Amino acid sequence: MTPDELSQALSTALASAVADGALALPADAVPASVHVERPRQREHGDWATNVALQLAKKAGTSPRALAEELAGRLGATPGIQAVHVAGPGFLNITLDAAAAGELARTIVETGAAYGRGDSEAGKRVNLEFVSANPTGPIHIGGVRWAAVGDSLARVLEASGAEVAREYYFNDHGAQIDRFARSLLARARGAAAPEDGYGGQYISEIADAVIADALAAGEPDPRELPDVEAQEVFRARGVDRMFTEIKASLHDFGVDFDVYFHEDSLHESGAVDRAVARLRDAGRMFEKDGATWLRTTEFGDDKDRVVLKSDGEAAYIAGDIAYYLDKRERGFDEVIIMLGADHHGYVGRMMAVCAAFGDTPGTNLQLLIGQMVNLVKDGQPVRMSKRAGTVVTLEDLVDAVGVDAARYSLARSSVDSTIDLDLDLLTRATNENPVYYVQYAHSRTCAVDRNAADRAVSRQDGFDPSLLDHATEAALLGRLTEFPRIVAQAAELREPHRVARYLEALAGDYHTWYQQKDRRVLPYPDEAVQDVHRTRLWLNDAVRQVLANGLALLGVTAPERM
RNA sequence: GCGCCUGUAGCUCAGUGGAUAGAGCGUCUGCCUCCGGAGCAGAAGGUCGGGGGUUCGAGUCCCUCCAGGCGCACCA
Numbered sequence: 275m276t277p278d279e280l281s282q283a284l285s286t287a288l289a290s291a292v293a294d295g296a297l298a299l300p301a302d303a304v305p306a307s308v309h310v311e312r313p314r315q316r317e318h319g320d321w322a323t324n325v326a327l328q329l330a331k332k333a334g335t336s337p338r339a340l341a342e343e344l345a346g347r348l349g350a351t352p353g354i355q356a357v358h359v360a361g362p363g364f365l366n367i368t369l370d371a372a373a374a375g376e377l378a379r380t381i382v383e384t385g386a387a388y389g390r391g392d393s394e395a396g397k398r399v400n401l402e403f404v405s406a407n408p409t410g411p412i413h414i415g416g417v418r419w420a421a422v423g424d425s426l427a428r429v430l431e432a433s434g435a436e437v438a439r440e441y442y443f444n445d446h447g448a449q450i451d452r453f454a455r456s457l458l459a460r461a462r463g464a465a466a467p468e469d470g471y472g473g474q475y476i477s478e479i480a481d482a483v484i485a486d487a488l489a490a491g492e493p494d495p496r497e498l499p500d501v502e503a504q505e506v507f508r509a510r511g512v513d514r515m516f517t518e519i520k521a522s523l524h525d526f527g528v529d530f531d532v533y534f535h536e537d538s539l540h541e542s543g544a545v546d547r548a549v550a551r552l553r554d555a556g557r558m559f560e561k562d563g564a565t566w567l568r569t570t571e572f573g574d575d576k577d578r579v580v581l582k583s584d585g586e587a588a589y590i591a592g593d594i595a596y597y598l599d600k601r602e603r604g605f606d607e608v609i610i611m612l613g614a615d616h617h618g619y620v621g622r623m624m625a626v627c628a629a630f631g632d633t634p635g636t637n638l639q640l641l642i643g644q645m646v647n648l649v650k651d652g653q654p655v656r657m658s659k660r661a662g663t664v665v666t667l668e669d670l671v672d673a674v675g676v677d678a679a680r681y682s683l684a685r686s687s688v689d690s691t692i693d694l695d696l697d698l699l700t701r702a703t704n705e706n707p708v709y710y711v712q713y714a715h716s717r718t719c720a721v722d723r724n725a726a727d728r729a730v731s732r733q734d735g736f737d738p739s740l741l742d743h744a745t746e747a748a749l750l751g752r753l754t755e756f757p758r759i760v761a762q763a764a765e766l767r768e769p770h771r772v773a774r775y776l777e778a779l780a781g782d783y784h785t786w787y788q789q790k791d792r793r794v795l796p797y798p799d800e801a802v803q804d805v806h807r808t809r810l811w812l813n814d815a816v817r818q819v820l821a822n823g824l825a826l827l828g829v830t831a832p833e834r835m
Numbered sequence: 836g837c838g839c840c841u842g843u844a845g846c847u848c849a850g851u852g853g854a855u856a857g858a859g860c861g862u863c864u865g866c867c868u869c870c871g872g873a874g875c876a877g878a879a880g881g882u883c884g885g886g887g888g889u890u891c892g893a894g895u896c897c898c899u900c901c902a903g904g905c906g907c908a909c910c911a
Contacts, residue, residue, distance in 0.1 A: 315854070324853060327891070337891075361854055362891060407911085447911050564909050575838075575907080582909040589911050617839050618906045644840060645905070686848065689840060691904060693847070705847095705860055713873050724870050766851065774849055777858070788866095788875040795870045813870095835873070 275353040275373045284308035287347040299333045319366035326363040337363025374750045375738025381815035393761040395434030400605035405442040408515040409453040412667040421683035424528045425769035433764035439530045446536040454508035483510040527828045539595045548595040557629045569625035609639045617642045643688030650696040673699040681708035685773035714780035718817035719833040735804035745786040776823045
């Protein structure tokens with residue numbers, strides 16, 4: 275019996291009580307589905323509901339009386355072993371072992387599809403994340419979005435959404451000019467320009483640009499006049515950086531469907547078109563020689579300049595055009611993950627969304643994530659290129675590997691600032707919970723290998739009623755939750771819930787495994803019996819769910835460690 | 836000054852109104868006579884930042900104060 279079926283049974287019990295006149299509840303107060311949850315305390319059964327507490331007042335009765343009424347009607351339902359009324363009016367439900375144990379077979383037979391659902395079905399989602407500027411390698415802050423964003427995309431896809439992963443490549447404007455000037459200065463052995471970029475990578479990129487140009491049969495860009503030289507360093511430098519970023523993300527297991535170039539919006543006239551459209555809609559006004567969007571009309575705290583008094587487009591003009599472009603490509607939900615240092619954009623971007631006649635929060639969703647801090651010896655370390663405390667994506671992967679990096683970044687809520695310990699990165703990595711989960715998975719695989727040797731197979735003799743131990747009930751209950759966890763992670767845009775779930779599941783598995791009288795394999799002097807075959811189903815169900823969950827996080831599920 | 840986020844065990848963090856607030860790491864005590872000890876069982880460790888309020892019930896919702904982070908451009 276699944277939680278959905280149980281919820282349905284409760285709903286039916288309520289409806290019949292109302293129909294009988296046993297319950298004086300208005301028909302519209304009967305919930306279509308009753309919320310059931312896993313109680314924290316094992317003694318409280320497999321499932322619990324507070325529905326009696328919530329409806330008692332409306333029904334003009336006491337919570338306990340209502341609960342008793344429901345318990346009586348529910349007791350006869352097949353698959354339910356016991357229903358108890360507890361505390362102020364909780365309904366605690368225990369399923370019979372066979373009904374619960376059936377799940378092991380269901381999961382194994384469903385395979386990789388177990389956990390998938392349709393809660394986001396029919397949605398076309400554009401998910402933008404990372405979008406780091408091409409003026410340097412991706413540092414630790416961007417890596418967090420890579421890990422979380424890609425997992426979110428996977429979770430949304432598992433819930434039925436069609437997802438495009440998109441990277442906004444910021445290759446237009448003053449930052450890029452500074453980048454180009456920095457490359458040129460370095461190439462000519464001059465000091466970095468004021469507010470330019472000074473990292474070691476600048477030298478490497480500058481050298482690469484020269485090599486690329488020469489290889490292409492072009493003159494040495496250092497010898498060109500300043501303006502032309504800077505243009506060569508800009509174009510080739512950005513291209514180099516772009517290639518590097520793409521490659522390191524790929525090595526991290528993150529591939530984008532679209533790398534969108536900001537420059538293209540300006541070149542194609544998309545910016546002009548978007549601005550014209552807002553102007554026609556009466557959302558723009560002129561003041562002080564500039565053209566403004568009246569974002570205050572939609573809740574922003576101040577109006578925004580879109581076209582500066584010198585005629586140039588302000589940065590937001592690109593964002594406006596980009597948003598419109600995504601919508602015109604047919605995405606009904608445009609999601610953008612941003613760092614906390616960009617949270618000031620929320621008001622203006624939501625206003626842009628509304629100005630186009632769209633619904634903020636639906637057509638446009640901005641997810642703000644907090645920053646990653648570096649910590650050494652318990653003290654915060656400012657990221658500084660000169661001090662060598664910039665941790666890039668590649669540094670992180672070199673230190674701990676892709677699995678540990680992705681997992682540790684994806685297992686926390688993005689609302690929390692993360693402290694990353696520099697010493698921990700360079701020391702032993704076994705403290706990462708990813709190993710706890712992966713170990714559980716490889717254990718299930720070890721059991722499978724040994725089972726094959728002992729000729730224990732899932733061929734015949736599956737008897738779910740044999741899964742009657744407390745540790746088995748706990749494990750089955752946990753396995754039941756997986757589809758809900760995935761749906762919830764998608765709905766709330768919180769993929770870290772998957773990681774936390776896997777840790778709990780791994781814990782339940784280890785506990786079960788450790789029970790000496792619950793071995794999958796018979797002892798040497800013992801014959802293979804149905805209990806062994808049946809437990810193998812459970813073992814394999816756990817393996818499947820661990821594998822499915824790790825896949826949602828972009829982490830491997832090793833068969834051996 | 837205004838806005839967003841955070842404050843939970845020694846540390847890093849879970850906990851979208853439920854019952855006795857959890858995990859990992861760290862500390863202490865046990866467990867390899869058989870499926871992998873990267874594991875398990877147990878112990879110690881908490882005014883859930885403070886104070887009000889809503890509710891049958893608040894770590895969770897509301898108000899307020901305190902502390903920390905991040906923002907408040909005709910920069911990108």
